[in-house]
Amino acid sequence: MTDSPSAYDLAYAAAQANPEEFWAEAAMALHWDTPWERVLDDRAAPLYRWFSGGQMNTCFNAIDRHVLNGRGAQAAVIYDSPVTSTKRTISYAELQEEVARCAGVLRSIGVEQGDRVIIYMPMTPETLIGMYACARIGAVHSVVFGGFAPHELAVRIDDAQPKVVLTASCGIEVQRIVPYKPLLDKALEVAAHKPAHCVVLQREVHRCDLTPDRDIDWAEAMTTAEPVPCVPVLATDPLYILYTSGTTGQPKGVVRDNGGHAVALLWTMKHVYNVEPGDVFWAASDFGWAVGHSYIVYAPLLAGCTTVVHEGKPVGTPDAGGFWRVIQEHNVRVLFTAPTAFRAIKREDPTGLFYAKYDVSCLRALFLAGERLDPDTYHWARALLQTPVIDHWWQTETGWPVAANCLGLTSFPVKPGSPTKPVPGYTVEILDEDGRALPSNKEGAVVIKLPLPPGTLPTLWRDDARYIETYLTRYPGYYLTGDGGYIDEDGYLFIMGRVDDIIIVAGHNLSTGSMEQALSSHQDVAECAVVGVRDALKTQLPVGLVVLKAGVLRSAAELSAELVQLVRDQVGPVANLKQVLVVSRLPKTRSGKVLRKTMRAIADGDAWTMPPTIDEPATLDEIASAFATIGLARGPGSPIGG
Template structure:
């Protein structure tokens, strides 16, 4: 397939293009409507079709001879446990657990909150809900009770599914007390909490409605698949909002299934029987799309990994997993590879393993700097592919089409070309398209393709105000960047990652690209601090590679010179501060918005997604000590 032909085909007749793609999945009842408009201004794909997402992920493959193929490879260096689960076995577990949920009153349309670590039971929980037509809402394991309570009150779950604990490196975190506290804080009270008891921590079952995961399945009949409409919700996934109130992104069943099938085959180049690794967590959109639903719907063997890229037991863990399971392709955030590089700068640990099964590596979720790209590319000798998408879209917006004969070549700094179905435009503040190469707001002309979330749970108006009002007729991504004359998209950062230095609007992402190229730098964040004379000035927060002994003054001198040479004197980059670590979300994204608030001496709310809250006072003290504020 040729990119230009397919892309123009999708633009010219959107409905016909996606009607053809819908024929590639198995429906109980094929849709008669491909695209319909909602009464609040968004769209719905395949609204009247009937299907079941768990059927597509499990039963379909068993019925078509893949029952003895491994569906999930569970690998937990954290727990010291491994398991290969076939499609037959996973189907049996899901059907029995769905039967248990049904016996407790869960039915189509009910919401169920899932608060679990990366163990196979988490995938079973998601798929069992889907099997019944219930709507699951996965909350990242380890979220504080207050944040969980907000989600309980918004989603109104009939039940909570959890485990007795999660594991962070060598520390166990008891989950049941967190769930109990969240229920106490919430106004809505779920009827039951079902707990999977792990060996390392046993939860106390001392509340009304507490049920044991194993006991609740005794004597129940396996549940069949419940047909749902294409427009019926599959899940709610909460993402951060600018107001501090999380947004419950709603994903439908029909568009989601078609989009993931399309993406797995065409974007990621995966086929039935291939081994795929989405190195993330089910608490994030990557875990939904490309750990559980996408790979299983595509008939792949998926890695279900509980651990970290370093210290479990060392920075060679990723390479060990690739060799052991003969991984064909993987997806990961650049942050993980930067962490590996920090611990093993020369990549020596990779040489202990046979990585020949790996065809390519895909990264997203955080800017791929050139230094990390070259390190990874040189180390693995396979294509390293940057691409871009969001929680709201559920699948990639830009990427080379690795399943096609001639995928678009990589261009460093670009997340590649728009995927068919995404009519990406770059607009100025007035909504006018800018010239190629000129920066602006990255937007997508409506309608968006299948799989994109079209509403916020119980708040359609907020969806419209968050994404559709700023540029009528377009979805506003909130990212800034530009398009080159060959159609490649360059994301320079969130539109608030632009600083104004003496009237010049400059991308901190561009400066980070330069700073990260210094041989001593493991990772960095550049933020704007207030300056009485120039409005704002950039400051670099630098994490050094393991073993680096460079003096901070020398490093700053070299970085100032590099930025001056590669960005220009107008950047006024003069300050670099060495820090031990940068504040990140649990999914590995640097919390730049909070860093900006610290630099501006503004009050900030501790983000619910922060990995380690103690980092922020460290950063604040260092910046103040240097007089950068």
């Protein structure tokens, strides 16, 4: 006798057997102005399109639809800004009015359907309002994280060629104010493309001068603007462009369409995150990153939930209890953030003293993504919260989870280090260098079989050829994720890191992820990274970098010896890790990804540039100094020891 199939098994099998029927049923939860002609349009394969011929509007489905259905008085957005001591709740009806007026501002200065709008703004409700205003009139928005360097902003302006830029006078960090206007002015000075207007949100903490004939005061424009209705657009029309760094120096503009995006995100809110209309959902990320777009701005409102816009950090605004205060105060049901946020909290409050000050019993689940969730952080969070801690894996390109423990379908037993199983709609396989499928527990390239489901990138902005070359050429018939990993005998996926995080030590391919897992299991380690540096004898050798938990006072030499032995015990002598350096912080992007590639270039003495997404540039100085203590950064091919 066999066990009956679970809800997950049934959904996964249905999406596999007949994806068109599966996603057509999911799409019926939305309002369509014109029905689609084809659910899956494969006429230009491998450039697949979903719901071609159909017309809808993302803004209508996320805001106006709920107002019409009686949710106008419900909170749509909770703005909580500890850096400005500001809190504000915006109902669905109020949000509808503000978005319609903002769309009127855009329309009054010449923005039409298909035009692009760059949004260079901080974590404020106006950023979300600007995004929806673009969607309302069929304009294409591209959010560039506020504070990006002028050159990087200029590159994106030249690529997107926006008619208008929405910006603010400043952003506010934990200990400083970042004036945006000088950065924007410099970018516009060097950019070849010149937008017609900039609409500037003046923040009281730091106001800026406006450039005559170009700049428009946000508040003044809103008071005189005429609200405009939603414009039906094709499901296949672009909703936004989200830039990621490319290997050529030219940013990759990931395109998200309207129809498939809304269908997929709405489906995930119930089936992956298990939330209902009216629940408070908090994605503690930033606008300008995929998580912010998908799960601060669009998915919660498509589902009729309340979304939290938080202008602060996991620690330092004001302390390591900041997250717990927000959860208690706003009755947050699901928190979604990056593992690095919890490692920061764990480092500052390893025993949970700040946590004990708050009642977070309303929290039903914690979801983590954006980087690999090491087992030590999983166990710490699970013991602290006593609620499900769900690792899930996806990418900017996919826009929603590829693998997850789908709480709205079937809650599977957790295997620390795994995001559980592929989400219905995705066929994930592990291939070797020659494109052959690998057996269970054998590590290789993680790929997704085509066609990708709705909501994933259909192409790159104005560059189909680059999309095909970057993602679809290496393994024909598959999308190349760029990650390495394996699937175990129970169908659980394990992501071990980017393919370029595989290092070659004396002819052996080794995953730095397995070494990091060993290092992070040490009781004194808050977070860690392992990079492979060039070695004349063995091709590469791993070097570990660790950040200690708050209050740990240890001899660096003694601790390093313990950690080296720990890796030897857990990974094996073949790892050849002999150097572990203690640093105060790891260099990361603003979204929490550790800058391993940059650290490797520093160690190897190769040329490198300051990543535009870096959170704290000074961290690279500390890393360079740490490498220098063991004789690294001396130039290509320098051996670092036996």
